[in-house]
Amino acid sequence: MSQQTIHSDADVSTDSDEDAMISVRNLKTYYDEGGLLGGTPVKAVDDVSFDIRSGETLGLVGESGCGKTTLGRTLLQLEEATAGDVLFDGVDVTKLDGSELQEWRRNAQMVFQDPESSLNDRMTIGEIVREPLDVHDWKTPRERRQRVKELLATVGLQREHYYRYPHQFSGGQRQRISIARTLSLEPDFVVLDEPVSALDVSVQAEIINLLEDLQAEFGLTYLFIAHDLSVVRHICDRVAVMYLGNVMEIGPTEELFANPSNPYTHSLLSAIPEPDPTSDRERITLHGTPPNPRYPPSGCPFSTRCPTRIRPEEFRALDDELWTRLNALKNTLSERKRAELSVRERVRAAVGKDTRFGSIEELYDDLFGDLEVPPDVQSALDEIETHARNRDEDEALAVYHDAFGSVCEAETPEYYSTGDGEHRSYCHRHDEGYRSPGAVLDRRHR
Numbered sequence: 001m002s003q004q005t006i007h008s009d010a011d012v013s014t015d016s017d018e019d020a021m022i023s024v025r026n027l028k029t030y031y032d033e034g035g036l037l038g039g040t041p042v043k044a045v046d047d048v049s050f051d052i053r054s055g056e057t058l059g060l061v062g063e064s065g066c067g068k069t070t071l072g073r074t075l076l077q078l079e080e081a082t083a084g085d086v087l088f089d090g091v092d093v094t095k096l097d098g099s100e101l102q103e104w105r106r107n108a109q110m111v112f113q114d115p116e117s118s119l120n121d122r123m124t125i126g127e128i129v130r131e132p133l134d135v136h137d138w139k140t141p142r143e144r145r146q147r148v149k150e151l152l153a154t155v156g157l158q159r160e161h162y163y164r165y166p167h168q169f170s171g172g173q174r175q176r177i178s179i180a181r182t183l184s185l186e187p188d189f190v191v192l193d194e195p196v197s198a199l200d201v202s203v204q205a206e207i208i209n210l211l212e213d214l215q216a217e218f219g220l221t222y223l224f225i226a227h228d229l230s231v232v233r234h235i236c237d238r239v240a241v242m243y244l245g246n247v248m249e250i251g252p253t254e255e256l257f258a259n260p261s262n263p264y265t266h267s268l269l270s271a272i273p274e275p276d277p278t279s280d281r282e283r284i285t286l287h288g289t290p291p292n293p294r295y296p297p298s299g300c301p302f303s304t305r306c307p308t309r310i311r312p313e314e315f316r317a318l319d320d321e322l323w324t325r326l327n328a329l330k331n332t333l334s335e336r337k338r339a340e341l342s343v344r345e346r347v348r349a350a351v352g353k354d355t356r357f358g359s360i361e362e363l364y365d366d367l368f369g370d371l372e373v374p375p376d377v378q379s380a381l382d383e384i385e386t387h388a389r390n391r392d393e394d395e396a397l398a399v400y401h402d403a404f405g406s407v408c409e410a411e412t413p414e415y416y417s418t419g420d421g422e423h424r425s426y427c428h429r430h431d432e433g434y435r436s437p438g439a440v441l442d443r444r445h446r
């Protein structure tokens with residue numbers, strides 16, 4: 001696989017696709033909980049750039065909390081962007097207000113995950129589907145009723161359902177009602193936020209088929225947010241993979257599934273059960289949990305868990321397990337640095353007793369007790385231990401970075417073209433000075 005052309009953020013911005021319906025540029029959405037001291041915001045979406053083409057389905061995947069819903073809501077202007085642009089027909093919708101904003105909200109709609117809670121149980125199906133038409137004062141009341149009945153038929157329900165209530169319908173039928181409501185004002189763009197995750201598997205296929213039929217009939221463009229990668233593989237033309245508010249990889253669906261480029265995508269795909277029992281593909285276990293989006297790591301957002309994190313030259317031959325444990329040490333030091341000790345724990349610490357973090361000796365014993373540690377690594381570990389014991393995590397981390405840090409923590413990556421021109425991945429390892437993520441994982445996991 002070729003992987004060489006470098007795209008900086010600026011390149012992605014100018015690399016506009018002629019068929020783009022929506023161009024997202026350096027978009028950030030931070031949740032600032034205010035408070036007297038301001039505080040550190042949650043960086044839910046942290047500088048993403050990509051295009052959505054007219055008539056396509058772009059999938060958005062990634063672990064819970066990585067920012068998918070926030071990104072979808074920001075495109076629709078249900079959430080305020082902190083920075084960046086969302087261009088539709090050349091107009092930045094993040095700057096709209098008044099009637100222009102209302103027009104964008106008509107044209108860009110959302111289907112939610114849970115059809116149980118997204119429909120008002122006190123309204124009839126007719127009223128629910130008609131509500132957006134009423135709000136936008138669409139034509140006459142009679143024409144609205146007529147339109148709603150047509151929409152019910154379009155989504156596979158019956159006209160008579162107009163006078164019934166949501167509780168009389170199954171989960172799949174309720175999702176059909178939501179879809180009819182979404183289509184009432186003839187949008188061009190629809191964000192589908194996990195539209196089938198709450199449904200039985202048999203019903204999921206029916207709703208997916210319906211969404212595909214509606215797309216063909218009305219020329220809709222979808223952003224399809226999902227956990228279930230097999231559904232994404234089925235319905236999406238292209239896929240964007242998110243981690244900690246960043247797009248780590250984007251590319252045509254089949255190519256991305258067959259030839260993932262980014263180490264994070266590799267690990268996500270390796271978690272899908274393998275249909276071929278003779279396959280020798282091994283599951284990639286990621287250590288730890290995603291970092292708190294209030295305190296993302298420096299450099300690459302995936303650096304704290306990446307199984308292919310670049311090592312400094314002198315440690316390239318180090319035992320893989322020892323390298324993994326060194327990484328765990330760094331993550332623990334970062335957590336200790338941020339943790340607030342309770343008053344009781346402060347007292348315990350002051351009189352030299354263990355706090356809830358356990359002693360640093362215990363940590364070292366757990367991490368390194370059963371491994372052979374070369375002298376150069378041991379001398380750095382000793383120095384880190386001294387600072388950590390004095391609860392000077394900043395100094396301990398500084399020593400860690402001097403000894404074991406690499407470009408992964410020091411610099412944010414660029415976007416690199418991998419595979420064909422529209423497949424991009426955000427990882428330092430695509431630089432020609434390093435082995436590619438796929439080559440490193442092949443060596444370790446196959």
Ligand SMILES: Nc1ncnc2c1ncn2[C@@H]1O[C@H](COP(=O)(O)OP(=O)(O)OP(=O)(O)O)[C@@H](O)[C@H]1O
Pocket residue numbers: 031042043044062063064065066067068069070071293
């Ligand atoms: N209104 C809010 N205020 C503060 N933080 C928020 C708010 N909404 C979301 N977040 C935080 O922003 C981050 C991204 O959340 P988001 O719901 O966009 O992720 P997601 O990928 O859609 O997750 P899921 O798959 O669980 O729905 C999370 O850390 C979440 O806790």
